[in-house]
Amino acid sequence: MTTRIPRRSLLEGLLAVGAVGCATREVATPATPATAATAATPATAATAAGNQSQPPADEWQRVRGEFDVSPAWNHMSSFLLASHPRPVREAIEAMRKQLDENPPLALHTHEDPTPVREAAAAYMGVRAEEIALTDSTTMGLATLYLGLPLKAGDEILTTAHDHYVTHESLRFAAERTGAKVRKIALYERGSAATAEGMTEAIAKALTPATRVVAVTWVHSSSGVKTPVRAMAEVVARANQGRAPKARILLCVDGVHGFGVEDVTMADLGCDFFAAGCHKWIFGPRGTGVLWGKAELWPMLRPTIPHFGQEGHKAWIQGQPAPPTNASMMTPGGFHSFEHRWALPAAFAFHKGIGKAKVAARIHALNRQCKEGLKAMKHVTLHTPLEDAISAGIICFEVAGMTPEALMWKLIERKIIATTSPYATSYVRVAPSLLNSEADVEAVLREVRALA
Ligand SMILES: Cc1ncc(COP(=O)(O)O)c(C=O)c1O
Known part of the structure; x- marks a missing residue:
């Protein structure tokens, strides 16, 4: 590769x-x-x-x-x-200038990620606190799948049509936790796929051990768009009567629908959604989002320490880390900040159209x-x-x-x-x-x- x-x-x-x-x-x-x-x-x-x-x-x-x-x-x-469309280029350039002129001051001015999270949240129809910022779909999926509280005996259901980065992230997660990955086909030929057939394939494959359903919204292998909403309904039905710890999570690689379809996260009905913003959103290269329902973040275990207040404060004070939230699942370290801070311009570009x-x-x-x-x-x-x-x-x-x-x-x-x-x-x-x-x-x- x-x-x-x-x-x-x-x-x-x-x-x-x-x-x-x-x-x-x-x-x-x-x-x-x-x-x-x-x-x-x-x-x-x-x-x-x-x-x-x-x-x-x-x-x-x-x-x-x-x-x-x-x-x-x-x-x-x-x-x-x-x-990058012109408004995105201009936003990057403005941020780059500030960073080049005075990096610490630029960091101080822009380090609060709220404007970026709010812009993404408005586009996705969710709350800013439910969004972790990433550099790509790949980073979002790996952060998510490696952060799930899986254990031996658990099953991750995925499909034969997903991208390398979904399959590999799941493999890494399975190797670390002892969970098993099961791959099913949703269709034999993309051109013959149906929404009902794909939904039924998921429904039939769920077992009492299933903890995660990992799917891709639009397959870059075939161009097929999966019926995420219908799959979410199947998962919701399977979850009825399950204890919270045995609940199935529907996790989506959404990158090839994000910036194409006119839907919100509520329309999709999934639990977690990862997407790069450097494809159909036309955002700065090296930007992405990971969204999850507010109540689900505490179950995740961060892999990369974040650079926000929460974890750092606890570390300084020698306290235990607080429960995980979306901010704490934003991988820390310094990033190409001129790109991240310019991301709202891309959502504004879509909104403008x-x-x-x-x-x-x-x-x-x-x-x-x-x-x-x-x-x-x-x-x-x-x-x-x-x-x-x-x-x-x-x-x-x-x-x-x-x-x-x-x-x-x-x-x-x-x-x-x-x-x-x-x-x-x-x-x-x-x-x-x-x-x-x-x-x-x-x-x-x-x-x-x-x-
Ligand atoms: C379905 C799918 N998921 C994920 C990726 C990787 O995206 P990113 O570059 O944002 O990590 C790709 C291709 O680039 C893809 O086609």
Whole structure:
């Protein structure tokens, strides 16, 4: 698993994204000019995609204009790592200046994380005290799963579709506690997944030993969006009559729905939710959140000492540590604070557009892309068409081509596609706020040409 950051000089002509991170490789100069990553939005396309709640086309052009992405490329993988939109860049720069001018004073001014937690909480529809700040989805999941009070005989139920970081965090937790991890399939083929089938699979797999259900909201392996709400109801039913210590917790890797869907944590109904803010939220790179219901935090055991008041005060006074809360689950140490402190600008960016409009826009572009791909005989689409069980990631195959070869073919045509970093790998495109209908059309044109 390599993570190589492309040098700037390479960016103009070559880029590939694969594995868990990025890999670069040189490709021949494309024979055709760049696709219309910055082309004007066709006035008709949004309506053609069937969405009435879209703002005027020029508003989406304005949104795209906030990003500094290279116009030489059709950016179809912005879900991997965010390009910072202008307000986020400006907020980072303002914080960086303060840190460079006087680091201790900047720390003193901004060390209270309340504004950051409040901004995230408002976006998620929760209370600020229920949020721990992290650097990534990975950090949030590891902090959570390694902090759970598991023991030998307990069972963690997870699925075959989750990301490496969920599976590995669970493995680490199991090795330390003696709990067992059980993996089930929620569907055989992503394109044939159903909300009922996925919910039933969870319901059937619960046992008296189950303590944790660890799922992913949107699978980056297939583009399938899981019915978290329905799963929460199944878990709630199973919890009826269970003693508090035997209660099942529903824990979610939410990163690929966060910044896409117009929902709150109450809508999802889960117990814990981890997400990076450097993907669909377009927050500063190296930021993330871990949310949990207020009453559940005391059961967790921190792994990394936090830098807030609670634990430190007890340590100074030689007192026992107070019960864990979300603040104490925020890993301490100094961070890239200019990024963390600038995070509210990203939530404000989403709020400025409107969560419902963001969701409608991403779904409309994805629908356009999936319908186009589905109509091609040489393409196998692995992501469901229905909005209810898909979001912003599309996985597909082209007959006779390996995912790698297809990805490179698209990159040669100036389309940033990725391959999914899983044992069974597909090519992915992810139309987002950075894209226009013309960008989607350009993808379809290039894939069509591969017939
Ligand atoms: C489903 C899923 N979870 C977690 C991650 C890791 O996210 P982060 O970079 O925020 O740790 C990824 C991919 O990057 C992913 O696809």
